[in-house]
Structure formats: structure tokens, C-alpha cells
Amino acid sequence: MCRRGHRVTIVTARVPDGGVPERYLQGKEGVPRVIHVPGALLTRHWLRGSAREKIRQLLTEHEALHLHGVWDFGNVQLAEMAREMGKPYFVSVRGMLDDWSVAQKYFKKRAFLAATRRRYLDRAAEIHLTAEGELEQACKWFDRRKGTVIPNLLDLGPYRDPPGPELARRMFPVLDGGVPAVLFLSRVHYKKGPEVLIEAAGLLRKRGVDAAYVIAGACDDEYRIKLSALAQSCGVGDRVHFIGHVEASIKISVYQAARVMALPTSQENFGFVFPESLASGTPVITTKGVDIWPTLERGGGAMIVERSPAAFADAIERILKDPILRDGMSRDGRSFVFEEYNETKIVEQFESMYRRSRLRTHRLSAAPRITHFVDSTDLRGGGVPRVVLDIAGTLSKAGRPSIIMTCETLDTPAAWLANSKPSSEPGPIDPMIPAVYKLAANARMKSAIADSGMLDVVEIIRRSDVVHLHCVWSVANLQIANLCRILGVPYVLTTHGMLDDWSMKQGELKKLAYLRLGGRAMMEAAAFVLCTAAGEIDQSHKRFPRGNGRVLTYIIDLEPYRELPGEDLARQQFPQIAQAKERGEPIVLFLSRLHYKKGCDLLIKAAKRALDRGIAATYVFAGTGDERYINGLKELATTLGISDRVHFVGMVKGQVKVSLYEASDLFVLPTSQENFGLVLIESMACNTPVVTTRGTDIWKDIESSQAGVIVDQTDAAIADQLCLLFSDKSRLRELGRGARDWVFENYDETLIVGKYVALYEEAARSSARKERSLFGRTFPVLRLLGKHYVPPEE
Known part of the structure; x- marks a missing residue:
């Protein structure tokens, strides 16, 4: 975790001599800091008051607490401290709730759980288990939904270049005694x-099968004498050898010197010795008492047998007598471990778990219920539907129950549509995902809600603490804002760039009339009008001069971009990509709605200019748009003689979209106006640098990130950058290198969600004053609906 830039502190009451590297105790950069709290334990399990205060001070410097183990009152004390401080905590149960473990001192453990379960397990952010088998046994003691299965993190570095068996053979002659060695290491x-x-x-x-049985591990004298006596009685006293505890390179060498590692255990939640042995090239024999036994068996390097002498004897004999079998298990097991227990993959799972906790810390004791309205969730309509889905989904994960009202549900996740309670008592069934309600549209006026739909809207608003409206040019927004004011529910509105100067010039007279007939009053009556950048609010605020404008960036769900799928999906889906890669040509991607404001024609003209200057590239246009406009773009490419280089692939979604970003060398968006530009952030999250214009309201942020280039909105300026970047691959790589880091530093949803939470809290506290119906007075445009639903005065 520290190598990935996280600050990690380990607090312990006991530090054995030589058990912790000195640099950890000294708090060196890039390694965990180990804090020894001597005398922390009042008894074996209770923390002293002085120790608790020291740990409390440490906890103020950290975002989360990770506790290990179950049967310790000190952990319960620390869990309660974390809750008091508003810090999430996690519990790794370490196999202690497996059936076999609980059965040991059963009544004492049941009493402990009865006394502490609610305070400790039930209130944990998540409970970490290392295998599905462990979860199946342990979940009877806590809510299964809290369980998170992540394998233990094993540092495989020393096993990538192991020391070889000779080191162990020199130290322990029994390993070089002329007979195969069977290892027990634990x-x-x-x-x-x-x-x-x-x-x-x-x-x-x-x-007649001869072998040396090497038992490596700490053992008290009395138990060792008992085992030695058993060996004598079984006729193998001369073949059973106790070599004590081994570690570091000696341990790896011991694994390598053994023919097979056998551990007939009753219970292991994970068992580090198994992946260690396999990583050393030594096959394993063990039992179903190991919670990861299905994983070990699947890897091909382990035999899973009954826990009986006969079963272990049969398995050992089979491996010792069949060198081909043994070599195959050795090879398969080693390669499997490095794939299955790859450190980067596992640490990313822990990071994801901790990240989810940061979302949950933004919950309020009485979380305001948030309702969003957007005309449609059809992603072909541009970035607004994507933003609304991301905001609602992320807020729900953060414990902010969310509802989406919309007249068109295309591209809404099916689980969200199925998550809605009856409209008479609206709300999500599962509060961790949004509920979506489809409203009946007005047959007479585009972007308005029918009276039958307004009945549902009234019930939903009555059960909301804050309503979030999206976009400006929607009569439905006026209807909902009107109801909010009648019912005394505050609302906020995000303009999504629709009041930018360029946008206002498109159909200007119609838009000015809309503002005069209610749009401006709607915005000035809102608790907040939200813009995504300073550049946007500078242009927009003149349209609602008495309104309360705020700058708040979008919540972007970056989860699909945390573990990138690679280029293969795009190569398989789009032959043009694979062919360009084979030719060694750079790939330029445009991914957005195909609309004249996006400057698609400028990119095609720039492609021709670049080709004339010797830069041959493949240009991929991904997105939908008006058929006539797209045909016009194709004709332009044909006229310029580059139709073989310009490809229109339609709309792409999901992992294919992410893969397409990855496969591209450069992303270009020559837009006239974007209040944000989600596609720019998505591209950069895939390590693909961007070229865009000052028409993007966040252009200054992109320029300062040093992961993007800002150009004039002309084909000549775009062509200059294409030639410059593709002629200087080092510059292109430099841009891409910082892009991903910049996105996750500035747009991590777990950070931005807190800003939305604070804004909704502030809006909810404003408790909008109930007013008489504003229909026909403040929002006169509603008169155009004719008979219009207005709820009874309350």
C-alpha cells in the first residue's frame, strides 16, 4: 500500500526482537510506520486509557481503521472509538469465525459474540474474509452483505528469483540425505x-516408500516430545526431523529442497504456506479445512484429500513415485500463484474496499432523500444523462437514498428500474442503488409531463428533502419547480452549460422568451444554481442575476476506469483499430455526440492537412447523431480523399468504450462549447492525452494538468498539433503519463461526493417556504399547457 502512495500506520502492543524492520519503526518514507504502544494492555485483552488516547490521536491523522481478529476486547474498544470520531473501520476475521474455530471453547466465544457483536461486527464498514468458503461459514455471525472476499496480500518479490535448494541443504543436512523430503511448514x-x-x-x-519428514515451525518442548514418541511408535523415529522456525530466504530454500509440502490441517482461513510453497515450485497436499482449497485445486499445483493418514500416504506416494506428475504440478502451481495472487491486483481490491468506506463516511444520521429529474436517460442525448446516472448512483452508494424521475428510461440499469417501491409510497427498495420512476409525457407539448405523471411527481416530492433538476430548457422543470415551491421542498438546478454564450446564440430569441416566461424565475427561486466550472458561471450568471450560483464539478463514476481492460476488446470489435496497429499508424479518436457544435468537420479537414505533411493516421469517430449530418461528414472525407482513413463506428458503451480509449494514441474534441466534457476526463483516465479548444469550460484545468493541449478551433491549429505530437512520440508519452494520475487526483468520486453532500445538507436546511400555486404568475409559460395539475393547498 505504501508503494502506491498510501500512508499506513501499524499500531501494536508487542514488537518482538527483530520482528519489525528498523526502518518501519523509524517511520522512513515509503514504508509503513509501526507505532509500539508499550504497556497498552491492561489485561490480555483490554487497552489502558493512556494507550487509547495515543491511538485516538493517531486516528485523527488517518481516514480509516483496519482491525484484525475477533476475540479481543481491545478491538471492540477501538471500533467504538472510530465510530465516535466518524471514522469507518474494517474487521479482518482471520478465520476465527470458521466452524472449527468457533467450536473450540464454544460457549466462551458465544458469550463474547453476544456481548460485542452489535458493537463490533454489525457496525463495521465491511468485514474482510480471504475466501468464499470462509464467508459461507462466518456470515451466520454478521450481515452477509457486509462481507468482502479479498485474498491475503502476499509479497511475491522474493519468490520471483528464489535462492535455490542448496542454502537449505547446507543448513539442514536432512534435506540432502539421499531420500526425498516431505515438508511440514507451519x-x-x-x-x-x-x-x-x-x-x-x-x-x-x-x-517400502522411504522419505524424510521435515517439520519446520515453532513447537513447545512438551508437544515435540509427544510427536517424537509417536514417530518412534510408527517406526519412523529416524525419519522425522524438527528443524524449528525458518524465515526469509532460508524458508524459500527449504520449500525448494522439499519434494512436496504436506499440511493435514483442521482449519485455515487462508494459509500463507500454500501459495509460498507453490511459488517456490513445490506441490502441496492439504485438506478441505483450508478455506481456499477450491482455488488451490483449480491451480493444478495442489492435491486436496481427506484428513486421514491413509489419504495423505496415498497422495505422498503418488507424487514421490511419479516425477512427471510432480514436475507438472510444480510448473502449474508456480505460474498459477503469480497470476492468482498478483500483488497489484490484490492491493487494488483493498483500495476499492477502503474507497467505498470514504463514500459511506458522508452519510448523515438522517440522510436527506434526494430526487433527480432529467428528461431522458438515453445516452445518445449527450453527457447529461450520463452525469445524472453517475451522480445518483454514487450518492446512493454513499448512503444518500436517491430517486430519478424521467420520461424516457433507455440506458437506465435494469436493477434500478426494479428497485422502485409503489408510486404511492415512492423510494428505493435497496437504498444503496437508486430507484427510477418513469413519468407519462404530455402529448401536446414536448418536454412537459402529463397530469397523470404529475400525480406521481407530487408523491415523490412530498417524500423528498431536496429535488435536483437538470438542464434549463425543459417545461417539465418548470412544472416540478412549481410543485416544489407549493410543497415547500427546496430544489437545486444544474445548467449543464446551457447558458454559455455559444449555447445562448443557438435559437436565441426562443431561449430569451423562455427565460422571460418562467426560466429566470425558476433559477432565481432555486436554493442553488450549479455550474461545473468558473468559466461556465462567468457566462451564465447574467441569466439569473438574483440567483445563488455555485461552482460544483460533476461526480464521475471512475470505477470502470480503475482496472483497465486493455486494447484487445477494441481490436476485436473494430477491425480498423487492429489494421492500424498492424500498420504502425497512430489512432486519433473522437468520441461524442456527432453534432456540428463538436467540430467533427474540423478534425476531418485537419486529418487531410496532416496527411499532406506526411502524418498518416487512422481517425475513429464514435457516437451517434443526425443521419444527414453524418452523411455530410462522410462526403467531406471522400471529397478530401481520406475516406479510407476516417471511420464511423457508431455508439460504444461499457468496457468496449474504455478499451477504445486505451487503443487510441490521441483524443481530439474540437468543440465550440462544452461546460465540462466528460469524454475528456474519461480519455485521460485511460492514459490517452487530449487535444481540445477553449470552448471547453474546464480548458484551463486541462492545460494546467500538462496532460492535454488547448488549441484554437481551426483545422489548421488542430493539424499543427497532430503533426507536432506524432512527430515527437516522447512528448505524446509525456502527456499520457500524467493524464491518468491527474484525473484520479482531481475527480475521484469519493472526494467530490462530500461536496454534494454538503450542498444538499445546506439546501435541505433552507426549508423552502411554501407558496401558493405559481402557475400562470411566476411561470406564465405553464399556461400553454391548458388545464394543468396543481395539488390541493396543504
Whole structure:
């Protein structure tokens, strides 16, 4: 975690000599800081008051607390401290709730759970388990939905270049005694089954199978004497050897010197020794008492058998007598471990778990219910539907129950549509995902809601604390704003760039009339009017001079971009991509709605200019638009003689879209106006640099990121950048290198969601004053609807 830039502190009451690297204790840069709290324990399990205060101070410097283990009152104390401080905490149960574990001292553990479960397990942000098998056994003690399965993180670095067996053979001659070695490496404890292995050794000797049985691990003297006596009685006293605890490179060498590692354990939630042995090239024999046994078996390097001497004897004999089988298991097991337990993959899963907690910390004790309205969730309509889906989805994950009202539900997730309670008592069934209600549209006027739909709207608003309206040019927004004022529910409105100067010039007279007939009053009566950038609010505020404007960037769901799928999906889906890669040509991507304001024609003309200057590239246009406009673009490409280089691939979504960004060398958006430009952020999240214009309201941010280039909106300026970047690959790589980091530093949804939470809280506290119906007075445009639904005065 520290190597990835996280600040990690480990607090412990005991630090054994040599058990912690000195640089950890010194708090060196790039490694965990280990804080030793001596005398922390009042008894074996309770923390002293002085220790609690020291840990409390440390917790103020951190965002989350990760506790390990179950049977410790000190953990319960720390969990309560975290809750008091508003810090999420996680619990790794470490196999302690497996059936076998709970059965040991059963009544004592049941009493502990009865006393602490609600305070400890039930209030954890998430409960970490290392395998599905562990979750299946443990979930009877907590809400299964809290369970998160992530394998333990194992540092495989020392196993990538192992030291070889000679080191161990020099230190332990038994490993070089002329007979194959069977290794038992673990804490020497009855639950691990050393007796089973020793009895199996006796059976094998009777069958004429000779081997040395090496038991490596800490063992108390009394138990070792007992095991030695058992070995003598089984006729293998001369073949069972105790070599004590081994670690670091010696341990890896011991694994390599053994022919097979056998652990007849009763219970392991994970068992580090198994991936360690496999990573060393040594096959494993174990039991179904290991929660990850299906994973081990699937990897091909392990045999899973019954926990009996006969079963272990059979498995050991089979491996010792069949070198081809043994070599195959060794090869398969080693490659499997490096793929299955790749450190980067696993640490990203932990990061995701911690990130979810940051969302949850923004919950209020009585979370305001947020309702969004957008005309349509059809993603072909541009970025607004995408933004609304992302905001509602992220807020719901953050414990902010959200509803979306819309007249068109295309591209809405099916689970959201199925998550709606009856409209008489609206709300989400599962509060962690939004509920979506489809409203009946007015047959006489575009962008208005029918009276039958308004009945549903009234019930939804009555059960909302804040209503969030999206866009300006919608009669439905006027209807909903009118109802909000009648019912005394505050609302906010996001303009989505529709009041930018360029946008206002398109159909200007019609828009000015709309503002005069109610649009301006709607915005000035809102708790807040939201713009996504300073550049947008500078242009927009003159349209609502008495309104309360705020700058608040979009919440973007970056989850699909955290683990990138690679280029192969795009290559398979689009032959043009694969062919360009084979030719070694750069790929330029345009991904947006195909509309004249986006400057598609400028990019095609720039492509011709670049080609004339010796820059041959493939240009991919992804998106939908008016058929006549698209045909015009195709004709332009044909006229310029570059139709073989310009490809229109239609709308792309999901992982294919992410892969297309990755496969591209440069993203170009020569737009006339964007209040934000989601596609720019998406492209940069895929390490693909961008070229755009000052028509994008966040152009200054992109320019300062040093991961994008801002140009004049002309084909000549765009062509200059194409030639410059594709002639200087180092410059292109430099732009791409910083793009992804910049996006996650500035647009991580777990950070931005807090700003939305604060804004909704402030809006909810404003408690809008109930007014008489404003129909026909403040919003006179509503008269055009004729008979219009107005709820009874309350």
C-alpha cells in the first residue's frame, strides 16, 4: 500500500526482537510506520486509557481503521472509538469465525459474540474474509452483505528469483540425505495435524516408500516430545526431523529442497504456506479445512484429500513415485500463484474496499432523500444523462437514498428500474442503488409531463428533502419547480452549460422568451444554481442575476476506469483499430455526440492537412447523431480523399468504450462549447492525452494538468498539433503519463461526493417556504399547457 502512495500506520502492543524492520519503526518514507504502544494492555485483552488516547490521536491523522481478529476486547474498544470520531473501520476475521474455530471453547466465544457483536461486527464498514468458503461459514455471525472476499496480500518479490535448494541443504543436512523430503511448514499445533503426517509416514514405510519428514515451525518442548514418541511408535523415529522456525530466504530454500509440502490441517482461513510453497515450485497436499482449497485445486499445483493418514500416504506416494506428475504440478502451481495472487491486483481490491468506506463516511444520521429529474436517460442525448446516472448512483452508494424521475428510461440499469417501491409510497427498495420512476409525457407539448405523471411527481416530492433538476430548457422543470415551491421542498438546478454564450446564440430569441416566461424565475427561486466550472458561471450568471450560483464539478463514476481492460476488446470489435496497429499508424479518436457544435468537420479537414505533411493516421469517430449530418461528414472525407482513413463506428458503451480509449494514441474534441466534457476526463483516465479548444469550460484545468493541449478551433491549429505530437512520440508519452494520475487526483468520486453532500445538507436546511400555486404568475409559460395539475393547498 505504501508503494502506491498510501500512508499506513501499524499500531501494536508487542514488537518482538527483530520482528519489525528498523526502518518501519523509524517511520522512513515509503514504508509503513509501526507505532509500539508499550504497556497498552491492561489485561490480555483490554487497552489502558493512556494507550487509547495515543491511538485516538493517531486516528485523527488517518481516514480509516483496519482491525484484525475477533476475540479481543481491545478491538471492540477501538471500533467504538472510530465510530465516535466518524471514522469507518474494517474487521479482518482471520478465520476465527470458521466452524472449527468457533467450536473450540464454544460457549466462551458465544458469550463474547453476544456481548460485542452489535458493537463490533454489525457496525463495521465491511468485514474482510480471504475466501468464499470462509464467508459461507462466518456470515451466520454478521450481515452477509457486509462481507468482502479479498485474498491475503502476499509479497511475491522474493519468490520471483528464489535462492535455490542448496542454502537449505547446507543448513539442514536432512534435506540432502539421499531420500526425498516431505515438508511440514507451519506452527506446530494439533490443529495443523502433524500427527496425521507422522502416521502417514509410518504407513508409507510399511509400503517400502522411504522419505524424510521435515517439520519446520515453532513447537513447545512438551508437544515435540509427544510427536517424537509417536514417530518412534510408527517406526519412523529416524525419519522425522524438527528443524524449528525458518524465515526469509532460508524458508524459500527449504520449500525448494522439499519434494512436496504436506499440511493435514483442521482449519485455515487462508494459509500463507500454500501459495509460498507453490511459488517456490513445490506441490502441496492439504485438506478441505483450508478455506481456499477450491482455488488451490483449480491451480493444478495442489492435491486436496481427506484428513486421514491413509489419504495423505496415498497422495505422498503418488507424487514421490511419479516425477512427471510432480514436475507438472510444480510448473502449474508456480505460474498459477503469480497470476492468482498478483500483488497489484490484490492491493487494488483493498483500495476499492477502503474507497467505498470514504463514500459511506458522508452519510448523515438522517440522510436527506434526494430526487433527480432529467428528461431522458438515453445516452445518445449527450453527457447529461450520463452525469445524472453517475451522480445518483454514487450518492446512493454513499448512503444518500436517491430517486430519478424521467420520461424516457433507455440506458437506465435494469436493477434500478426494479428497485422502485409503489408510486404511492415512492423510494428505493435497496437504498444503496437508486430507484427510477418513469413519468407519462404530455402529448401536446414536448418536454412537459402529463397530469397523470404529475400525480406521481407530487408523491415523490412530498417524500423528498431536496429535488435536483437538470438542464434549463425543459417545461417539465418548470412544472416540478412549481410543485416544489407549493410543497415547500427546496430544489437545486444544474445548467449543464446551457447558458454559455455559444449555447445562448443557438435559437436565441426562443431561449430569451423562455427565460422571460418562467426560466429566470425558476433559477432565481432555486436554493442553488450549479455550474461545473468558473468559466461556465462567468457566462451564465447574467441569466439569473438574483440567483445563488455555485461552482460544483460533476461526480464521475471512475470505477470502470480503475482496472483497465486493455486494447484487445477494441481490436476485436473494430477491425480498423487492429489494421492500424498492424500498420504502425497512430489512432486519433473522437468520441461524442456527432453534432456540428463538436467540430467533427474540423478534425476531418485537419486529418487531410496532416496527411499532406506526411502524418498518416487512422481517425475513429464514435457516437451517434443526425443521419444527414453524418452523411455530410462522410462526403467531406471522400471529397478530401481520406475516406479510407476516417471511420464511423457508431455508439460504444461499457468496457468496449474504455478499451477504445486505451487503443487510441490521441483524443481530439474540437468543440465550440462544452461546460465540462466528460469524454475528456474519461480519455485521460485511460492514459490517452487530449487535444481540445477553449470552448471547453474546464480548458484551463486541462492545460494546467500538462496532460492535454488547448488549441484554437481551426483545422489548421488542430493539424499543427497532430503533426507536432506524432512527430515527437516522447512528448505524446509525456502527456499520457500524467493524464491518468491527474484525473484520479482531481475527480475521484469519493472526494467530490462530500461536496454534494454538503450542498444538499445546506439546501435541505433552507426549508423552502411554501407558496401558493405559481402557475400562470411566476411561470406564465405553464399556461400553454391548458388545464394543468396543481395539488390541493396543504
